[in-house]
Amino acid sequence: MPPALQAIGITKRFPGVLANDHVDFTLQQGEIHALLGENGAGKSTLMNILYGLYQPDEGQVWVKGELVKISNPHEAIARGIGMVHQHFMLVPPLTVTENIMLGQESLVSATRMLGRLAMLDRRSAAARIRELSRQYGLAVDPDAIVGDLPVGAQQRVEIIKALYRDADILILDEPTAVLTPQEADELFVIMRGMVKQGKSIVFITHKLREVFAVADTISVMRGGAMVGSLKPAQATRELLAEMMVGRKVILAIDKAPARPGLAVLQVEGVRVLDDRRHVAVDGVSLEIRSGEILGLAGVQGNGQTELTEALTGLRRVAGGKILLNGHDTTHATPRQLVEAGMGHVPEDRHKHGLVLSFPVRDNIVLCTYYRLPNAHGIELDYAVIARQASELVRIFDIRTPGIETTAGALSGGNQQKVIMARELSRLSERHGAQNGAPLLIASQPTRGLDVGSIEFIHRRIVEARDAGAAVLLISAELDEIMSLSDRIAVMYKGHILATVDARTATREQLGLLMAGVTPAAARPGQREGAHD
Amino acid sequence: MVKRTSALSDALQLAWVRLRRSLTTILLTAFGLVAAWALLNLVIGGQCDGKCVVDALAQTLRVATPIAFAAFCGVLCERAGVVDIGIEGKMLMAAMAAYSVNLFGFQLLQDALGPVAAGNVSRWLALVMAVASALLLAGLHAVFSIRFKSDQIISGTVINILAIGITGYMYRAFLAENLPAGPGTFPLVPIPLLAEIPVLGPILFHQKPLTYLMLALAVGIYWMLFYTQWGLRVRAVGEHPRAADTLGIDVLRTRYINTLLGGVVAGLGGAWFTLEAVDVFSPLMTNGLGFIGLAAMIFGKWNPFGALLGALLFGLGNSVTATVSIFRPDIPSQIPQMLPYLLTIIVLTGVVGRAVAPAADGQPYEKS
Ligand SMILES: Nc1ncnc2c1ncn2[C@@H]1O[C@H](COP(=O)(O)OP(=O)(O)OP(=O)(O)O)[C@@H](O)[C@H]1O
Ligand SMILES: [Mg+2]
Numbered sequence: 001m002p003p004a005l006q007a008i009g010i011t012k013r014f015p016g017v018l019a020n021d022h023v024d025f026t027l028q029q030g031e032i033h034a035l036l037g038e039n040g041a042g043k044s045t046l047m048n049i050l051y052g053l054y055q056p057d058e059g060q061v062w063v064k065g066e067l068v069k070i071s072n073p074h075e076a077i078a079r080g081i082g083m084v085h086q087h088f089m090l091v092p093p094l095t096v097t098e099n100i101m102l103g104q105e106s107l108v109s110a111t112r113m114l115g116r117l118a119m120l121d122r123r124s125a126a127a128r129i130r131e132l133s134r135q136y137g138l139a140v141d142p143d144a145i146v147g148d149l150p151v152g153a154q155q156r157v158e159i160i161k162a163l164y165r166d167a168d169i170l171i172l173d174e175p176t177a178v179l180t181p182q183e184a185d186e187l188f189v190i191m192r193g194m195v196k197q198g199k200s201i202v203f204i205t206h207k208l209r210e211v212f213a214v215a216d217t218i219s220v221m222r223g224g225a226m227v228g229s230l231k232p233a234q235a236t237r238e239l240l241a242e243m244m245v246g247r248k249v250i251l252a253i254d255k256a257p258a259r260p261g262l263a264v265l266q267v268e269g270v271r272v273l274d275d276r277r278h279v280a281v282d283g284v285s286l287e288i289r290s291g292e293i294l295g296l297a298g299v300q301g302n303g304q305t306e307l308t309e310a311l312t313g314l315r316r317v318a319g320g321k322i323l324l325n326g327h328d329t330t331h332a333t334p335r336q337l338v339e340a341g342m343g344h345v346p347e348d349r350h351k352h353g354l355v356l357s358f359p360v361r362d363n364i365v366l367c368t369y370y371r372l373p374n375a376h377g378i379e380l381d382y383a384v385i386a387r388q389a390s391e392l393v394r395i396f397d398i399r400t401p402g403i404e405t406t407a408g409a410l411s412g413g414n415q416q417k418v419i420m421a422r423e424l425s426r427l428s429e430r431h432g433a434q435n436g437a438p439l440l441i442a443s444q445p446t447r448g449l450d451v452g453s454i455e456f457i458h459r460r461i462v463e464a465r466d467a468g469a470a471v472l473l474i475s476a477e478l479d480e481i482m483s484l485s486d487r488i489a490v491m492y493k494g495h496i497l498a499t500v501d502a503r504t505a506t507r508e509q510l511g512l513l514m515a516g517v518t519p520a521a522a523r524p525g526q527r528e529g530a531h532d
Numbered sequence: 533m534v535k536r537t538s539a540l541s542d543a544l545q546l547a548w549v550r551l552r553r554s555l556t557t558i559l560l561t562a563f564g565l566v567a568a569w570a571l572l573n574l575v576i577g578g579q580c581d582g583k584c585v586v587d588a589l590a591q592t593l594r595v596a597t598p599i600a601f602a603a604f605c606g607v608l609c610e611r612a613g614v615v616d617i618g619i620e621g622k623m624l625m626a627a628m629a630a631y632s633v634n635l636f637g638f639q640l641l642q643d644a645l646g647p648v649a650a651g652n653v654s655r656w657l658a659l660v661m662a663v664a665s666a667l668l669l670a671g672l673h674a675v676f677s678i679r680f681k682s683d684q685i686i687s688g689t690v691i692n693i694l695a696i697g698i699t700g701y702m703y704r705a706f707l708a709e710n711l712p713a714g715p716g717t718f719p720l721v722p723i724p725l726l727a728e729i730p731v732l733g734p735i736l737f738h739q740k741p742l743t744y745l746m747l748a749l750a751v752g753i754y755w756m757l758f759y760t761q762w763g764l765r766v767r768a769v770g771e772h773p774r775a776a777d778t779l780g781i782d783v784l785r786t787r788y789i790n791t792l793l794g795g796v797v798a799g800l801g802g803a804w805f806t807l808e809a810v811d812v813f814s815p816l817m818t819n820g821l822g823f824i825g826l827a828a829m830i831f832g833k834w835n836p837f838g839a840l841l842g843a844l845l846f847g848l849g850n851s852v853t854a855t856v857s858i859f860r861p862d863i864p865s866q867i868p869q870m871l872p873y874l875l876t877i878i879v880l881t882g883v884v885g886r887a888v889a890p891a892a893d894g895q896p897y898e899k900s
Binding site for chain 1: 540542543756759760761762764765767768771772774775776777778779780781891
């Protein structure tokens with residue numbers, strides 16, 4: 001049997017970057033092939049070439065034993081290649097059915113002669129979607145508006161979109177980056193089912209656990225080149241990490257026991273409403289002390305986002321009280337909080353963390369541009385700002401052509417490092433300040449990052465703790481929460497169900513709490529709508 | 533066969549659901565109309581009787597016509613992600629083109645065809661040329677903003693200024709002197725039978741051709757946007773062009789087509805001024821109605837029916853103004869004349885609820 005998909009000697013240059021350097025890649029029929037690699041290693045570029053979005057500068061592409069030239073996605077689709085992109089390609093205001101049939105619409109046959117003005121046949125499209133949904137166990141409601149769906153469901157819509165086009169080669173570019181571990185496990189069951197039904201799958205991820213859970217073959221890329229391919233039996237986590245990064249990586253962070261000091265953040269009975277004015281945070285109380293990391297675990301959508309926004313001054317607090325170093329900051333503005341020593345690594349780095357069209361240099365002073373030494377009165381001192389930016393780029397090992405490069409041009413991991421550099425440098429600057437210890441609120445700080453970057457960011461967070469900061473870590477990654485936190489609070493439906501000691505907590509215990517099951521009373525777990 | 537009927541009944545069912553959902557809007561509108569009438573009578577001392585109301589509503593629809601055309605132009609462009617603030621300029625250009633072609637075409641054809649036939653021919657010819665002239669400007673905007681990715685607001689402004697310049701020059705050079713009489717505007721075309729219905733007849737079915745065309749377009753554009761393949765692709769391109777691109781949809785082509793279609797519709801709106809309203813052209817005669825059309829589009833949340841409703845609201849403001857100035861010459865005319873503009877401001881500050889523009893509105897598409 002010829003390979004489902006084969007790339008030979010693919011080379012792709014972008015201005016100033018060699019994104020793919022003579023890459024060979026073979027996807028056998030009926031396998032799940034995991035593709036690993038650092039941020040910016042060139043994984044998405046290679047896949048975009050196979051899907052016809054980019055044209056290679058050199059190299060050949062073979063599909064099922066046939067040499068082909070794929071010059072646009074249309075041709076890829078015609079050859080049975082489907083792709084779920086790293087950033088979802090869904091149109092939020094449209095329904096699931098509309099999104100799936102877009103570009104390949106079912107039309108009412110009697111109106112076909114109208115050409116483009118032929119009427120959409122939503123009913124038959126929806127029927128086809130229900131059928132696929134049953135066949136592969138992908139629960140979706142064809143009539144739902146995509147923008148209203150949780151990410152897990154949006155992911156399923158993306159997969160059905162590919163299946164709807166009869167794809168038998170599926171490229172999944174970091175499908176699990178935004179999923180909870182449970183959702184990821186569900187996805188793996190679905191992927192296994194698809195392979196049984198004759199599909200071949202390329203699966204890109206940064207999480208080693210997932211590679212061992214689902215892959216038949218593993219390939220690793222680094223710096224635009226293919227480092228090698230191997231079977232899971234021959235691989236270990238350490239080996240893969242080393243292949244990706246090119247050096248030894250310490251996977252388990254070792255940290256000294258916490259030495260908590262005075263209370264830095266005190267939250268008392270805080271209530272917060274979400275955008276639809278429903279109660280999202282219902283009377284949450286917690287305390288974080290100097291020198292400790294409190295992990296906030298929970299399935300996404302249980303109020304963590306709203307709580308974080310309330311703590312950082314981005315959302316109105318509807319009730320309760322927030323104290324920072326003893327001062328009431330319930331209704332403080334973000335600027336006041338920044339001045340009081342709060343650092344914030346936001347959940348969505350594109351929307352809230354960076355100005356993507358600004359250079360790295362300007363992004364690094366986003367919180368401090370207005371004061372000495374960055375500014376004298378209304379005039380910015382670019383010499384000082386540039387010096388400071390270069391220094392941080394060096395310390396935080398931000399891979400960028402220069403400080404003048406726009407933040408949007410960096411890979412995801414390096415964008416995250418820019419934010420980390422900005423927030424952490426500001427905190428350490430405040431050390432010894434008379435108004436108490438700093439507070440770092442970090443939301444999903446390593447989402448979409450490679451093992452090397454994760455190690456780096458984790459180390460920085462622990463360092464900040466050891467230097468006396470109080471840290472609130474919000475993450476959907478249970479592993480991250482468990483390895484970094486000193487105490488773990490589990491949030492469920494707007495409440496904190498329990499706070500446990502991280503040294504004694506187990507995955508099972510936290511998993512149950514996240515599903516809303518308290519040790520005292522077994523409540524029904526939260527599940528997404530079952531499908532018909 | 534079975535399939536078609538089911539899809540049709542689906543569509544009808546959907547339309548019915550949407551209608552029911554807009555029931556409150558309809559009721560509020562009716563209430564607003566009655567309230568406006570009561571207030572009006574209060575001001576003018578109860579002199580507006582039934583006939584006066586019917587006249588005012590017919591006038592409302594007439595004045596709403598160019599505003600609605602402008603709004604539809606906006607809907608077509610912005611649903612595909614192109615902001616067009618050059619509607620005013622396009623309408624002005626079309627108004628002038630229509631007037632000149634109507635007048636000079638009539639002079640040329642009069643001897644050969646006789647005055648009646650010449651008038652008919654020249655009017656329709658004028659309409660075609662009005663559309664063509666607006667199309668030209670739309671093409672310019674399309675090339676600027678889609679091909680060269682220039683700022684769409686600036687491109688639109690350039691087109692407005694260009695149109696003012698060209699029409700002003702043409703007016704001074706050719707149209708300001710004493711010209712022979714032209715064939716006049718389109719005559720009223722009462723629709724047989726329907727025009728006889730009391731109240732509704734004289735309001736809806738005793739109008740000129742462009743007004744009917746405008747009403748038909750509201751239905752047509754709505755249908756096209758929400759029920760056809762074309763419409764689905766247009767909406768996808770306006771919301772998330774990259775997603776459309778990955779599915780093999782030609783984003784730039786879609787935008788070109790829609791910007792040009794918008795030009796056609798704006799041309800019809802411009803023709804209204806000199807082929808339906810008055811038989812003269814004067815500089816700046818579109819008087820901001822193109823911009824008010826954009827306000828109507830926002831009021832209508834980028835939906836053709838909503839845009840029509842917005843246009844009617846502005847039309848109503850206008851006809852109330854006219855009525856007041858007839859019955860109360862003592863009130864300075866500037867005061868009632870402010871009404872449509874006040875309405876615009878109130879509408880745009882979001883009284884009607886937050887209107888969300890298509891997500892990619894105004895952003896040039898860069899293929900990666
Ligand atoms: N359209 C583009 N224009 C210019 N440079 C690009 C473009 N796309 C990617 N690059 C660069 O090519 C390199 C490879 O990027 P790519 O997106 O393929 O990485 P990746 O392996 O998918 O990383 P990640 O894990 O962060 O998604 C990076 O240095 C990136 O900055
Ligand atoms: Mg990628």
